[in-house]
Amino acid sequence: MAASSASSSMMKTSRRALVRRTRSHVTTRCATTAPASPATLSAKNEGKGKRVMIVGGDGYCGWATSLHLSARGYKVAIVDNLCRRSFDDQLGLNSLTPIVGIHERVRTWGELTGNDIELMVGDVTDYEFLGESFKSFEPEAIVHFGEQRSAPYSMLDRSRAVFTQYNNVIGTINCLYAIKEFAPDCHLVKLGTMGEYGTPNIDIEEGYITIEHNGRTDTLPYPKQGGSFYHLSKVHDSHNIHFAAKAWNIACTDLNQGVVYGISTEETMIDERLINRLDYDSVFGTALNRFVIQAAVGHPMTVYGKGGQTRGFLDIRDTVQCLQIAIDNPASKGEMRVFNQFTEQFSVNELAEIITKAAPKVGLSPEVINVPNPRTELEEHYYNAKNTNLKDLGMQPHLLGDNIIETLLQYAVQYKDRCDKTLIMPSVSWKESGSKVVTHGNVKA
C-alpha cells in the first residue's frame, strides 16, 4: 500500500530526528523546538481533503492522530468536551509534559503548518451538539476516541462507574444515530480495547471466532470478558455497533487497541506547544509509560501482583499509522470490521526487565517492587492474540527496542520536576469501589 509505505519511511526519518532533538534538550525543561517548515508538511497530501471528524481529538491518542492526519492533507475537525482535562482538575493529577490548552494547540498548528484544524468543543452525549457538528462538518469518516478511557477511574466509585458507562455507551449510540441521520456514508472508526477480550485460555481472534459445536458451525462475535466497568463499556459499544451496522447499513471499524506507549509523533515534536500529554499517575498512567517515568524520577517500578499479566502493546506512532490505514481502507457498509491494534505482547515483568536493562545507558538504575494488585485479574495466564488484519493492510510496526526506551527515559528525565510522586502508587482498589464518592485527596496513595 503506497500510502502507508510512504508514511512508514517518513516515520523512520522522524524517529531518528526525534532522538537527536530530545537528547539535545535533556537539561532544558521548557525549551521549544524550532518549527519545521510549513512547506515540508503541506507537501504531503495522502488524505486528499478527506473530511475526518476526530471525537476526543484533545486526548493522548486523539491529538497525535489529529496532527498526523492534518499533516497529510486530511481535513480534520476535533470534537472534544475536554473532560480528560477536567479529570486531572478533579483528582489533582497532571501530565508530566506541559500541555497547552486545545485552542492554543490548534492555533499553533495552523500558524506553523498552514493546515487548519476545525475545533468543536462539546459533548457527544449531547445529541443536539453532535447533530450540528455533523451538519456543519459533513464528515466522511469519524474517529471515536471520545470515551473515558481509564479502568481505575471507572472503578474509583459507583458514580464514576456510572459516568463511564453512560458517557461511553450513550456517546457511541449518538454517533451511530448521527451517521444514520446526517452522513449515512460516513465510516465509523471506533476505538475499542484489547481488554474487551480479557484473558481467555484460547487464542484471541480479531473480533469474531468460528465455532464448531454439536456438528454445526457459525462465525460469531468473540466472547468478551471485560475486567472493569471501563473495559465493559467498550464491550457494550462493540455489541451496539455490531447491531447498528447491520440494521442501518453503516460501515464500522472497531479497533481493539492494546496499551499505547511513547509520547512523540513527528508532528507533536515540531513545537513544545504541540506536545502530547504523558500520564504517570496510577489512575491514567499505563504500564510502559508509567514505568519509564518511575525510573526517570527515581521511584521503584510498581509491578502489580506477580507481574505475569500479559497484554498487547504498541508505539503511539503505530496508533496514528493504524488510524490512517483504517480510514484509507473503509469497512463495507453493513459491516463491523474488527482489527486488533497492537504490535507486540509483553508481560508486566518483561516490561520492567526491558526498562531495567536500558536504563543504565541514560545513567539510571531503577528498582522493581511488587505491590499488592489493586485489580481483579489473573496474574499468570495464557495469552496469544492475533493482529494480522492491520499488517495485511500495510501496517509496519515500530517494535519496542532500546532506542525507544532510551528516548522515552530521556524525555521523562527532561520533565521529571513536574512529577508529583504521591500520585504513583496504586490508589484505586477494584474490591473497594463503593458508593462513597472519591474526592481529590483520596486518590493519593
Next chain:
Amino acid sequence: MAASSASSSMMKTSRRALVRRTRSHVTTRCATTAPASPATLSAKNEGKGKRVMIVGGDGYCGWATSLHLSARGYKVAIVDNLCRRSFDDQLGLNSLTPIVGIHERVRTWGELTGNDIELMVGDVTDYEFLGESFKSFEPEAIVHFGEQRSAPYSMLDRSRAVFTQYNNVIGTINCLYAIKEFAPDCHLVKLGTMGEYGTPNIDIEEGYITIEHNGRTDTLPYPKQGGSFYHLSKVHDSHNIHFAAKAWNIACTDLNQGVVYGISTEETMIDERLINRLDYDSVFGTALNRFVIQAAVGHPMTVYGKGGQTRGFLDIRDTVQCLQIAIDNPASKGEMRVFNQFTEQFSVNELAEIITKAAPKVGLSPEVINVPNPRTELEEHYYNAKNTNLKDLGMQPHLLGDNIIETLLQYAVQYKDRCDKTLIMPSVSWKESGSKVVTHGNVKA
C-alpha cells in the same frame, strides 16, 4: 424437589379452577371473582419468611411473581418506579385487562390474604433511593425485573434507545453496588432474555459455551447478538454482572427468559383488583398473547415477514415457578449462573397455526396475514436452545395446549371492548428509528 412439586400440583388445581371461572364470566366484563379464603393461602409457607425484593413488581411478570412468592410465605417488597404505566400514558396504550393502581393492588392483596407486601415507589437508577430501600428491607434475594422491556419501544427513536440502555444498564449497576454495600449475601436474580443470543447457526447453550480452538479449550460467555437496543441492554447487563460477581464475590443468577404468554396465575385470579396486565399493542404486546387478542377482537393475526422466526416461549405460571426455584436454590457467591428460562420453541407461523386450530372451539375463526417485518431479523433460521438447568432443579412445565389457548381466547373475548384496534398493526420500524421523537399519535399504524 419438594417445594416445586407442591407448587406444581397446586398449579394444576388452579388451572382447572381458572378455566371454570373464566368461562362463567365470559359475558360479564367487570365481574369480580369471590375472594379465596385467606386461610387457604396463609397455610402455604414454603418461603419461610425469606426476604425478597422485587424490582419491577408492578409489571406483568413482576406482579405475578410478587403474589406467587407472598402467597408462599416469602416476605416481599415491591420496588417500582411505575414507568411501565407511564409508557402507556405517553403513547396512548392500555392493558386489555382493567388493572388497578399499585397501591390498591397491594392493599387488596393484604386485605384478602393477610400477607402484607411492602411497597417502595422509586427508581433504581436513583442510588440514594435504592440504598435506603436496601437498608430498610434488608433483602436476602433481589429479583430484578425493573427494566424497560420492549424491543419496539427501544427502537421508537434515539431518545427511547438511550433511555432503555441508560435505565437498564445503570439500574443493574446500582443493584450490584447496593448488594456489595448493604447486603453482600443477597442473591441477585436478574431477568435477561433469550433474545440476547440472537439466532446463531449453532445450538444455544445456557450462558456459557466450551470452545476448542487451535488445540486449546476454554469455557467462555456464549457470544451475544442482541437484535434491538433493548435486547442489547440485557447483553450489557450480563457482561456487567459477570464481572461484578467475580470481582465482588456476589451470588448472581441471570435468567434468559423466553417470550411469556398467558395472563392468569393462581393469585391474580382471586379478585379482579389483582388482575394482571395484558398487552396487545404493537409496542408492548408479544407474539402469542398478541395473536390471541387479535383473534378475539376479529383482527387478522399479524405475522411479521415470513414467520419462520423461532423463539423460546413459556407460560406465566412457569415464570413464577422458575423464579421461586432460582430463589430457593441460590447461585454460589462469586458465580453468575445462567438459566435459559423457557419451556418450548415455536416459530411465529406455528403459533398462528395453533391459535387457528383452537379458535373454532370458542366460536372464533381468525385470519392470518403476513405484514412487512418492521424488525431487522432473520425470518428463516436454525434455532435450538438448551433449557435443562431449571428442569434439573425441578421445574415442571405447563406446555402450550388447546386448553390454555381456549382459556386465553375466552379471557380476551371477555375484555375485547377495551381493545383499541388502531394500536395493533406494527408501528415501529427498526430501519426508521431516528432522532425525531415519536409522540403519542405516531405509534398508531
